[in-house]
Amino acid sequence: MDSLQSLVALVSIHLLVLLSDLQFTSSNKTATTFSLKLIHRDSPESPIYPGPMTFRERVERYRKISDSRVSRWNQINMHNRAVQPNIMRPRVTTDDGYTYLVELEMGDPLKTVYVVMDTGSGITWIQCLPCQECSPQKFEIYDPRNSKTFKKIPCNSPICYSFKCVDQQCMYSLDYLDGDSTEGYAASETIHIKDEQGLYTHIADVFFGCSIKTHIDTADNSSLETGIMGLDTNPLSFISQLGSFVLRRFSYCLVNPTNSSTPLFSYLKFGDDIGFIGGAVQKTPFTKHPDFPNGYFVNLLDISVDNKRLNFPPDTFTFKPDTGEGGFLIDSGTVLTYIQDTAYSKLEEEIVRYFSPYKDLVRNQDCSPPSKLCYDAPMGFPLFPTITYHFQGANLTIAPENSFEVDYEEKSFILSIAPQPRLSILGAYQQHNIRSIFDIDSNVFAFVPDDCSKDD
Incomplete structure (x- = not known):
């Protein structure tokens, strides 16, 4: 066990050194502060808006999803099973899941993708074309072949220590405890952050999983999202990659989806802009x-x-x-x-x-x-x-x-x-x-x- 912990620590150090070289370019002097739109999936602004629901329909669905996620948290017991690095935490969604979607712009030319905000996951991934076994998606699947800034992670990269090399390509594979899975290329892409004045911060070489095999078991055989934004403290998570650029700090303020009189979106904020209006923190x-x-x-x-x-x-x-x-x-x-x-x-x-x-x-x-x-x-x-x-x-x-x-x-x-x-x-x-x-x-x-x- 000590040797395994030493290996994990060594890999983490390599990853942190590598990710510290992320390239940031900006037309905004306050580049260490930015926000991403955070949309409840039931908002009319959501690309997967289901239409109006009754109180009872919302309660039944949210409880089903919540209980399903918690039962999978409980399946993880490192004391009673062998360590399996590719077995991940429960997904944020099942069936018609309860989700907050992050609106993210990436690639060159810019494309908008929607990923689920998940503080319980580490790896960020999206579905990519050409798919071998992609899950159905209600909006356009990302095609890296059209992006000038897309890069596959080489097998000799420290990032690939966490994955495997297949036919001289670094391939990631994540299995979730509910039987869902995602597999594809370990890759990097440029992320674009637009501020209130319309100025962009461009973050190059952000690691993500480019999924070409995705199995998501949903009630109506349709996927709700392009992927997941992992925000835990894993060295490869979105927040860990941004590192000192955003002081390794983020915040959110969740709107109540059952209150139709208020906007059903807010913002996921990074860095100095933690966003509270007032009161004692x-x-x-x-x-x-x-x-x-x-x-x-x-x-x-x-x-x-x-x-x-x-x-x-x-x-x-x-x-x-x-x-x-x-x-x-x-x-x-x-x-x-x-x-x-x-x-x-x-x-x-x-x-x-x-x-x-x-x-x-x-x-x-x-x-x-x-x-x-x-x-x-x-x-x-x-x-x-x-x-x-x-x-x-x-x-x-x-x-x-x-x-x-x-x-x-x-x-x-x-x-x-x-x-x-x-x-x-x-x-x-x-x-x-x-x-x-x-x-x-x-x-x-x-x-x-x-x-x-x-x-x-």
Whole structure:
């Protein structure tokens, strides 16, 4: 195991040295700051807009996707299986997945592609022509043969240490735990970033996977995206490649897709422009999880409901080497928030106690899985509690609208938190209207309440 860790460390050093030579050219003096449009897949601005949906349709779909992703997180247990470097984290989507798409311009001439933002993945990849086995796509597949700046990674490149050389070509291959896979050329391309004045920053030689064999198992046999933008701390991730150019820092502010009165897009921001409007920024350090070394974990100490501390034992959410359980993950690709079973029971008990004085509420035993707590309620019931996560050195208070999904037509509501046995995860629904800042060099997760509909 020590020799394997030494090899991984050596490869990482080679990659970081290589990627430090990325070429940046700009007509903008503030090139270390840029933003990419972040579009919810259900937005009318999305290239895969599904059309209007009812509240129930959204709830059913988001829960199905969320539970599917979490079940695959739980399959990863490095303590109980051999190390397999090409086995990746769960995809951000399955079926009609819950996704935030990043609008990205690349190549010469410029082409627009849409990739899924995923803080739980490392490698960025897109589908490329000519395909051998490409998944159906609802917009044009990228054709590198038309780009003057496309390059295949040579077999003697340090990047290829992580992959394999086939017929003198560096080929990457990623297998996801749900059976999906992507395979193709290890390549590089120029990325183009346009600012508000229309000036471009050109980032040459950004590594990505050019997929010519893609298997994505979807309900309607149609793919939702061209690929994935990996934003974890893997040396080959998008944020790691940009490195000191953007201070290894990015942020996002997720709009609420169920609120049709607000814009369903915001921005993925890099570098100095972390984008919050105001308020006191809080910070908590990242912690390491041995099963997910590139994931964004923080130290959760306790939880409050309506300002009442639940007083969990100090080690409730910490990683436990003997069982492989524990850890609190910040994840943009999971919809719901998940709390470990034993802690969830206490949380649910306190929420039920909070609602007990209101006799016009009726607990419904037929909740949409994986949720366990839902109520029938009179029209306009307004009395929902806040939920606060007490991290090391910081407190994240979740507004009621981000913890309870209210169906005004059916006069009911449902808790956007569910139990599960292994990891605790802060999902996207509870991150709405919170500026989330990932500062890798400072090793901190920072956050502040924000109005994501005014993000610019």
